Amino acid sequence: MKVLVVDDSVTMRRIIINSLKTAGFDDIVEAGNGLEGLSNMEGIELVLTDWNMPEMDGITFVKELRSNSLYADIPIVMITTEGAKTEVVEALKMGVNNYIVKPFDKETLIEKVKATIEA
Numbered sequence: 001m002k003v004l005v006v007d008d009s010v011t012m013r014r015i016i017i018n019s020l021k022t023a024g025f026d027d028i029v030e031a032g033n034g035l036e037g038l039s040n041m042e043g044i045e046l047v048l049t050d051w052n053m054p055e056m057d058g059i060t061f062v063k064e065l066r067s068n069s070l071y072a073d074i075p076i077v078m079i080t081t082e083g084a085k086t087e088v089v090e091a092l093k094m095g096v097n098n099y100i101v102k103p104f105d106k107e108t109l110i111e112k113v114k115a116t117i118e119a
Contacts, residue, residue, distance in 0.1 A: 001117070002027040006037040006061065007050040007079070012102075016048060016079065019106040020113070034061030041071055046117060051080035051091070059094055066095035075116045079104070 003025050007013045013030045020028060029044065031037040034056030037049065047065065051058040058078060065071040075097045080087075083101035091099055098116040100109060 001045045002043045003046045004029045004040055004044045005048045006031045008032050008053040019109045023110045037061055038064060047074055047076045048079055051082050062094045062096055077112055077116050
């Protein structure tokens with residue numbers, strides 16, 4: 001399964017990618033913001049994205065994906081510091097399939113990713 005990890009923090013991308021690799025995901029592409037993410041969508045089957053990023057934030061990125069018939073059904077997990085109920089509801093309304101609040105542990109990440117792709 002080809003996975004796209006979008007986060008402006010190189011460190012956070014490393015943490016997410018290393019966690020995914022321990023769970024058997026080895027085809028991983030990374031991007032530093034939503035614009036980069038959009039240009040790296042070829043063959044992507046799962047997206048993990050941050051909310052707060054420069055150039056194009058995660059919510060705008062999700063809106064762009066959901067409005068494009070090529071990507072409308074790709075599972076998306078939002079990984080962010082935005083943990084208030086209003087933000088979670090907004091993200092779900094925009095089309096996010098699952099939501100993880102930072103900081104998180106590897107087990108939570110893997111559990112949510114697996115639940116998302118099995119849904």
